[in-house]
Amino acid sequence: MKRIMLVVAYDGTNYCGWQIQPNGITVEEVLNRHLSDLLKESIAVIGASRTDSGVHAIGNVAVFDTETKIPGEKISFALNQRLPKDIVIQQSREVPIDFHPRFCNSTKTYQYRILNSRFPLPTQRLYTHFIYYPLQAEAMSEASKYLIGEHDFKSFCSTRTQVTDTIRTIYDINVIRDGEMIQITISGNGFLYNMVRIIVGTLIKVGLGIYPPNHVKEILDKKNRLVAGPKAPAQGLTLLKIDYPDLEVL
Structure with a gap:
């Protein structure tokens, strides 16, 4: 075997x-x-x-x-x-x-792509989330930094989850605008059910000016799913890679 x-x-x-x-x-x-x-x-x-x-x-x-x-x-x-x-x-x-x-010990990296333009592109409809209203990527990037580190991410977890331990570590988040495309790349030691999509939905509210960047820290501290933003649509999310630093090469 x-x-x-x-x-x-x-x-x-x-x-x-x-x-x-x-x-x-x-x-x-x-x-x-x-x-x-x-x-x-x-x-x-x-x-x-x-x-x-x-x-x-x-x-x-x-x-x-x-x-x-x-x-x-x-x-x-x-x-x-x-x-x-x-x-x-x-x-x-x-x-x-x-x-x-x-x-096993691992680092997972996801990327979420937002097409932020006047009109949608048919070729991107299955791989991005289209948003017409202008997003402030700089504010989204500032807000994302409050999530880096070890935290209780209960506010960013779907209520359908069966796990009892909601503490996770995010190693890095990058929010980058490239023309009309905004890419949110996030790496961590593990993610709760819908955690990345809820984080993105919350950052979108920051980008729209509904939340100030520092409000993300308040959401994190409240440990209540009801205070975070909505879950972003699935099609914008891609699992890029999973690294196993301790995996033995046979």
């Missing part, structure tokens, strides 16, 4: 998220089906990030256990021949059998 790690990129538009759901097709379901067919054994992947419906990924991580004799690095090539074009394995390799993508 060996454990294989996959780095998975996907366009989340046509999927009901990562995790298997009774109401629609998911990325996890597609991977399980095609891996099982390829390897002629029952495969169930374990994903690092259970992205929501419509959220995209460049570098999500999943592992599975297998008896196959196919070298780990070759599985990506064989699997990509079977997968739909909106899911592509970027890398596959063998990892220690005790490596778990959710419980």
Whole structure:
């Protein structure tokens, strides 16, 4: 028995998220089906990030256990021949059998893209959140700095979450305007349910002038979801990468 790690990129538009759901097709379901067919054994992947419906990924991580004799690095090539074009394995390799993508020390990096222009662009409709009203990216950047560090992010967590520990660490947030595109890139040791999208929704209110930048600190301190901004739409969010500094190379 060996454990294989996959780095998975996907366009989340046509999927009901990562995790298997009774109401629609998911990325996890597609991977399980095609891996099982390829390897002629029952495969169930374990994903690092259970992205929501419509959220995209460049570098999500999943592992599975297998008896196959196919070298780990070759599985990506064989699997990509079977997968739909909106899911592509970027890398596959063998990892220690005790490596778990959710419980091992890691840094996750997400990016949210906002098209801030007079009119929407059809080619960006599935990968950005369109906002007509002018946004002050400088104010959004100033507000984001209050979130860096270890905090209780209960205000920025969906009430549907089942976790009891809402303390997380954000290592860095960058808000950059490039023409009509605003990119919010955020890295941390882990994120609560809908946390990134709620942070973005709150920063948008700052960008619109509804909140002053320092109001974000007040929201953080109140530990109450009702005082934060709305959840930003899913299609603007992409999981860029997950780094595992302690992962042994086999």
